[in-house]
Each structure stands twice: as structure tokens, then as C-alpha cells.
Amino acid sequence: MSSRKVLTLQDRVKVVELAKTLSARKIADTMGVGKTQIQSILKRKAEIMTDFESNVSGDRKRLRRVTGNEEINTLTWEWFQDAMRRRIPVSGPMLQEKALRFAADFNNDTFKASSGWLESFLSRNNIVLGSMSGDRGDVSTQTVDDWRKKLPTLCQGFEPKDIFNMDETGLFYKDTTKKSYHVKGEDCAGGKRSKERITVSLCASMTGEKVTPLVIGKAFQPRCFNKIKRDQLPLMYRNNRRAWMDSSIFTEWLKKFDNKMGRQNRKVLLFLDNAPCHPDVKLQNVTLQFLPPNTTSMTQPMDQGIIQTVKLKYRKRQLQHLLTHMERNDKSASTLLKEINLLNAIYWTHQSWNQVEISTITKCFAQAGFTTANLTSVSPVEEDIENENSEDDDDVPLAVLKLAKELFDCEFSELVRIDKDIATSDNSEQIDWSKPATELLQNIQPASSSDSSDECDDNEETPQLCTFAEALDSLTKLKDFALQNGKCDILSSVMKTEELVISMRVGIQCKQAKISDFFKN
DSSP: OOOOOOOOHHHHHHHHHHTTTSOHHHHHHHHTSOHHHHHHHHHTHHHHHHHHHTTOOTTOOSOOOOOSOHHHHHHHHHHHHHHHHTTOOOOHHHHHHHHHHHHHHTTOSSOOOOHHHHHHHHHHTTOOOOOOOOSGGGSOHHHHHHHHHHHHHHTTTOOGGGEEEEEEEEEEOSOOOGGGTTOOGGGGSSSGGGGGEEEEEEEEETTOOEEEEEEEESOSSOGGGTTOOGGGSSSEEEEOTTSOBOHHHHHHHHHHHHHHHHHTTOOEEEEEOOOTTOOOOOOSSEEEEEOOTTOHHHHOGGGGTHHHHHHHHHHHHHHHHHHHHHTTSSOOHHHHHHHOOHHHHHHHHHHHHHTSOHHHHHHHHHHTTOOBTTBOOSHHHHHHHHHHHHHHGGGSOHHHHHHHHHHHSSOGGGGGGTTTTOOOBOGGGSOOTTSOHHHHHHOOSOOOOOOOOOOOOTTOOOOOOOOHHHHHHHHHHHHHHHHHHTOHHHHHHHHHHHHHHHHHHHHHHHHHSOGGGGGOO
16 A cells, blocks of 8 residues: 655645635645545645745645644744844754743643754744854855745736835945944944934835835934925935834835825735834735845845945935035035935935836846746846946046045945945834733734934034025026036926926915905006
């Protein structure tokens, strides 16, 4: 008698997918197993898909066995994931000690957290011993390979145009001295440097569709905004005490994105890293899918060159701004660098994002394993991205390249490393594991921490008063400049701006006039 065929997790996922169109009998014939086994799999399809999406090994053949300690196992697994997100090394005894603490909270005297339990827990959750590092060279290639094999199934039902990736990056937007190299996130938690950084969130689709960026600063209404309201800016601006992403800001952005997709009658898939500030929110039009822990340097499209491209374009604008103003006065470049304000940073970020080519985005998605019919090869893509970044220097004026060396003591293309390692989220949003296990089980997700501080940065200066006459005089000079240099595009922009200024002036005069004034003899 032949032995019973046991299906792997990958096979069981296939069974779940086939069940959408085929009967259990036909699936059994296709898979070469009995109908009873297929029916058993379908009864546990929710558990199977959870395992699959949680990066459990696709080669596993046994279903999870009900042990009677599910609550303890669940909390221990959540604690382990939280420790991984916080970059805390975890050993076997640590897992056993934490499990025993949960068992005590549940008044479970029979649970011993034995070596057998530990081995089973590690195997069940596909946990292996390894080096804990965020560098590309230390990422488990096996984990990445397993993830890429799963991508077609995870993306099933979504067209490439409806598959998105969103990620945050830190940016020192003005004063960046040589001491800022290799600054870690903890070094930016407070003090002077924390006032000079922002968090930028970027989101794009597999086909190159770009979502309006989100910038997180420290002040609710910075002085440099003057009378410009936050909702009038070219991108979404929010704030908290440390200029970090938190769960409340993320949820707000996510709901806006969900509403936008709803208005377009679209159902989309959004890939995210599993940072504490990214809660698993259930939405109408957006499905969230989290990347495997500690693999984003290879699995996240934004990390394959999109963020780097935006930062290089930002630094180019920053240095060109300095050169231009150095020609107008005797201030040093370092002094002018400190005068750059948040409003500059917001517009430069907006313009830099708009200039990212669609081809750059699609290549980065392909590099992360998101392939389409015309992007099936990975190796050539990596070469193209490197060539594209190196070609960017060809368009940078020599004076800018020289200034980059003088100010930052590095080549222009290396400027992206200045703020590479700064934190973008607050680790205080972690789960409070000192609470009773019963309470933890009810609310696994980290609590939201929103800081609505309206504090203004003391270094931000209020714009100087400018009258209508002075504004029109400046526009007249700009028109003369455009005409003398034959710049039709500048002339067109100046004419539109002049029209807006005049309309604004006429509107104010009409409001100030009384109706009775129009009936005077």
C-alpha cells in the first residue's frame, strides 16, 4: 500500500486558489490526493493563507497542530516580531522566559516552555538562528528567494498598475556638516540636529504612478509658511515633536489614499515594511501586505534606487541654490546652508519627486522581484539603475560638484549617504509588554502616539513684508530678464504670476469698496 501524499504549504495555497473555480473532487484529481484531504485543507484555509503571508516556509508539509497553548504561542510570536522590528537580538532562553511569563498571566501551571516546545515554536514560525543586520550582505537569501516565489500568488488579482510600495526616509534638509556622516537614528532623537531633519514618505506603483509625497516636520505651522496654510502646499505636510512617522499620521495618509483609490473605482495592493508605525488597518479599497522582516534592502522597491534618486535631485537643487545666492552676497556657503527653511525643503522635495522617471520606478520594482512581461530579468536592471545614477552627475554643473566636495567632503553622488541611517519612526510606539497577557491579547497593535505640537522652529525666520508695488516691480524685472535671454518658458510663468498678483490686488480693492461708492455722482 502506497504512503499517503502530504501537500506542502505551497501546494495547499494552490488548493485554496483552485477552490475558487473547481470542486473538491476535481482539485483532488489535479493534486493527486484524496477528496477528504482537500476538504480538510479548505476548512483551514484562513490559517494556511496566514502562514503563507507570514513567510512560513513553503516546503512545510504539516498543518499547524493545535497544542492547547495557542494564546501563549500567539503572544510569544508577537513579542518576537516586535523585538525584530526594534533590532533586539533574541535567544532561545529569552523566548522561553517570555513564554513562561505569559503562561503565568494566564494561570497556566502546566506549561513548562521546554526545549521541545522551543524547537516546535521555532519550526512552526520558520525562525532560524542568524546574524541580525540591516545590510544587504547579511539578508538571508533563502528568505528573499522564498518571498519572491510567493509574490505572484500575493499579487494575484491585481494588475501591475494597482500594485504599490510606500516607504519613509529621513532627510537633513539644511545644515549638514562633515559630522553628520553615519549618524544613527538615536543621535537624532533630540538636540540641535533634530530641528534640521524631516521625514519624507514616498509611494509609487509598479508601473510608475507617483502618489503625492508626505513630509513630516516638527512645527505645526512653521514661521516660514507665514500665511500659507498646510493644505495649500504641493504635498501633504504633518508634524509631531520629533518629525517622525507615527501610527496616527500613517493611518491618516492611508485613509486618504484609500479614498482616492475608491474615487477611481480601484482595488489596490500596498506593500510596506513591518515598522511599528505601520498598523495593519482594514480598508475598503487598499489591501496591505507586509514585507518579510529585515529584508527590505532587497525586497522593497523604494530601497532599490527610488529614494536615492529623489535625494540626489534634492541635493542638486540645494547646492544650486547656494551657488546662486553666493553670487549675490558675501555670505559663506555654510551660512547660506543654515538659512534654508522647511518651505524650501518641501518644494524641492516635490520638484525632485516629479522629476523621477517612470523607467526608474519600474526598474526598481523589477529589481525587488516585481516582474512583468517586459521586465523579466533582474541582473540587467541593477546595471541600468547604477548607470542612471552615475549619468545624473553628467547633468550637474562643475561648480556644484566642487561645492559638494568643499561642504560635505564627499562626491556629489555620495550625498545620499549623509542621512541614510537616521530614524523615521518612534520606537516608543512599541507594545508595552509589561501589561497583563490578557490585555495584550486583546490589543496586539502598538498604541497610537500623536504629537500635535504647534511649536515653531526658532531658526525659521518669518518672511519679510513685501508690498504689491514691490511685487509688481520684481515681476517687471523678471520679464525683462526673460526677454533679454530669450527664455519663453520663464516669460510665460512670469506673465501667469503677474496675472495672479493683479487679480489678488483687484479682489482686495473690491472687498474694501462700499456698494454706495458705485452710486456716487
